[in-house]
Every structure is written in structure tokens, then in C-alpha cells.
Amino acid sequence: MDIVTVLSTVLKVAVALTVFGYGLSARADDILFVLRRPRLLFVSVVAMFVVMPVIALGAHAYLDFPHAAEVALVVIALTPIPALLPRTEIGSGGRARYAYGLAFAVALLSPVVVPVLSDLIGRLMDRPFGLSPFTIAEAMLTQILLPLGLGWLVGRIWPAAAQRIGGTLVNIANIATLAALVVLLVLVFPAVLTALSLVTLAVLLAYTGIGLAVGHALGGPDRADSVVLAIACANRNPGLAIGLAAAIFPAESFAGTVILYALVSNVAVTLYTRWQRRHAVDRGDDVVPRTASTTTPMRPTEEET
Template structure:
């Protein structure tokens, strides 16, 4: 097994543990939250699967990235949100049911949207994105859909025990992802530094900022929904992008470096947004009720 394959496997394991943990506390109403609200579903789809692919490919007109870097950015734009978003959104005061429902809905949609979206971008922008649809489907099924379904099944069978294990599993998944990310960043530090001066860093920063802004704006009037969609639009599943890279560019370390750089930039730029939303939520909760 190559180092690239081990990285992808470790990331998938971390995500699976996290999703399974959330599944131990999730309900059917949580999973169906988005599809039962058509307008919210439409706004979420536009933000995540229409705005972001355009944002991902537009900078190439200015910076002329290497092709594999462009593929990595587009794959991130078309990938579903990472499960770690659930915890991040909760800390910022986001609606938990919306976050979980969005994760499930977009993961299922991405089984179709990612291959078709890649093909559409090829036609519109005259690009060639090598794609392995079977690999993408396997990643989404293994890392999100099946672990979540398994967690919910365990919850139905042994609800009292399931609740006790949910927190530790989520923590384990988070720690594993952090450990893998730190290891990859350290090993890829030279490749990451090489990307900072060629426009890749700026393009990734724009990707994250536009994602936060577009999701926040399309999130609707309620603050807790804006937080969830803002973070969801800016945060994408690195495992899928890494899987695409391993199939199409097995000896190209620049793709892995670009995805790791995205993770670092996403964390750095999302933290101020989360803190801002925490303060707004706290101020709103402390405001006196005018009807009182």
C-alpha cells in the first residue's frame, strides 16, 4: 500500500468514526430536515453545487494552475460537506437538524452531481477532468451513508448504550483526522510552500471566503441556518478529492499539497466566522423579549 493510499484510508476511517458517532444520536426527522423544506433545499443546492464549482475554476483564467491543481479544486467544490462540520456548526450556534440533514442530502446527491458536474464543467470551460465515478461512489457510501445508517440502526436497537458511545466516537474521529492532517502537512511542507507563490493560496482563500459569504447570504433570515449553510458551502470532503487524485495522478504530490493547504486555509478563515456567529448568537439570546 502506497503512502497516498494510506492517507486516504486514514482520512476515511476518521470520517467513518465521526459519522457513526453522529448516527448514534440522529433521528429520521434530522435526516429528512432539508428535503421536507424545498426552498431551503434549493438555496443549499445553489450555494454548494452551482456557485462553488464556478468559483473553483474561475481563477485558472488568471493564474493558469497546473492541471492537477485545478482538478483538486473542482473536486473539492463538487464534494459533499465533511462530517466534522456538524460539530463546528453546533459550536457556532447552527441548527443541528439542518446540519445533519444537509450532510445526508448532499452526500446522496453528490453520487450523481459530482460525475455530471465534472462533465458539464468539461463542456462549458473546455477542460478535461479525468474521473473515476466508481471510486467516488465508494468513498461517499463508505465514509458517510453506510456509517450513518449503521449508527442509526444501533441507536434503534440499543438507544441507551448508543448515546454513551456517541461522544467518544466523534472525538476519536476528530483526533484521527487531526493526526493524519498534521502528518501529511509535515511531510508535504515543501510542496505546500511551493504553492504559496503561484496563486494557489489566493485561489483557495477566495474559495473559502466566497463559500462562507454565499452560504451565509443564501441561508435565509434565521441566524442558525445561515451559520450552517455558510460553513457547509466553504467546507468540503477532502477524502473524495484525495481519492480522485490517487486514481488520476498517483505520482503527483502537488494535488495532496493543495488539498492540505485547503484544509489549513479553511480552518484559519472559518474560525473568525465561527467566533463572530457565536457572539451574535449570544447577543441575540441575551436580548430582552419585546413582547415581555
């Protein structure tokens, strides 16, 4: 196992630990929030699984940019779970129940939807993008379903302990994610430099910006919902994206472009969340404190029940 694979695994474990940490404060109604709202589920699935892959295909068809960036962009579009879900959504004033429920719903649907999409996109691009449902199911089970379910169970059995350790676990996951990304960036820096061109940067930045705009628009008039879907569309899990790319093209490496996208998208998402906070303050809305996303797991407000 090479070091890039190890770091990719660390990123996946960090996502699972984050989900577990937030699962400690989740309720059954939170986890099923999206599944019980067919319209919200439909809009979320269309935004994440239809609109974003179509945009990636459009970039491939009409723009001339490096092959590695084209493939990486499609793999990123097929990566179903954002790296920052639900941390940034909640910390930016997003509805906690929507963040929990979206992670759970996407994890259930991905083993069916993603392989079908990857096969269709592969045919359109004349490249083998086939993904096994078992590969996706394993990723969703280990990174979302099991951590969320275990966190919820521990939170019900030992609520006081769950309240104490939840923030610490999320902080540990944050540090592990940052450390893994920094080390991975150093290791693949030559590949990042190869992928680093004005065209590639412009495409990745535009893709992230369009994702934020699509999610924000389709999330509806309620800012608590639009923030969650915007970040879910724009941000992706680099560890999972690298793993999927390796599974599809074992002889090629797309880590450099994926890391470049992670950096670009994180900057764009940070700017978006700051804008949302400022906009909410100007309107007099309640905003979740900045420290909430990295210290204390959030409980749903009364307005969400």
C-alpha cells in the first residue's frame, strides 16, 4: 500500500469520525428528515446526481483542458458525499436535520444511482467509467451509515458522555483531515503543478461556483436549506474521489487534480459561508456560532421540529 492510498484512507476515516461525532447528537427524526420529505429528497438527488454530472459532461464536451482534469472532474461529480458534511453546513447556519438526513439518504441511494450514472457517463465520454455497486455500497456503509448509526446509538445509551466527547471527536477529525491534505499535497505537488494551468483552475473554480449556485437556488427560499444543498453540490470528499479514480483507472493517477479541486472548492465554500453569515446578520436571522461546527455537536432548533 503506497502513501497516497494511506492518506486517502485517513481522509475517509476522518469523514467517518466526523459523521460519528455529529451522530452522537442526532435523533431518529433527524436521520430520516429527508426521506420523509419526497419533494426535498427529489430536489436534492436531482441537484447532486443529475445537474452536477451534466455540468461536468458539458465541460468535457465544450472545453479544451487537460485529460487528467477532465477525468478528475467527472469522478468528483460522481463522488456522492461532501468532505464537509455536515460540519460546514451546520456551522454556516444550515438546518442540522437536513444535513444529517441528506447524508443518510445519499448513502442509501448512491449504490444504485452512482454506478448507473458512471456507466452512462462512460458511454458518452467513450471511456470505461463503470463502478461496481459494491464499491459504492462499501464506501457509504463505512463512511456514513455505520458511523451515523453508531453515533446515534451511543448518544441514546450514554447521552452525557456523547455530549462531552462529540466535539472532541470532530476536532480530531478536522486535524486529521487537514494534516492528511497537507501531506498529500506535498507528495503530489509535482502532479498539482502539472495540472495547474489557468484553464484548469478556471474550470474547477467555475464548477464549484456553479455547484454553489445550483444548490442555493434549488434548496428553496429557506436559507437553512439552501446553504446545506449548496455546499453538498459544490464540495466533495477528496479521499473518496481519489479512491474511485484508482478503482476506475488503476494505471493512472488523478490525485494532483483532485487535491487541486479540494483546495479550490474549500476556498470557494469558505467565501460562500462567510457571505451567508454576513447576509444572515444583515437580515437579523439567527446564525449558528462559528465554534459550533468544531466544538459542540448541534441539536435541532425548535423551528426544525
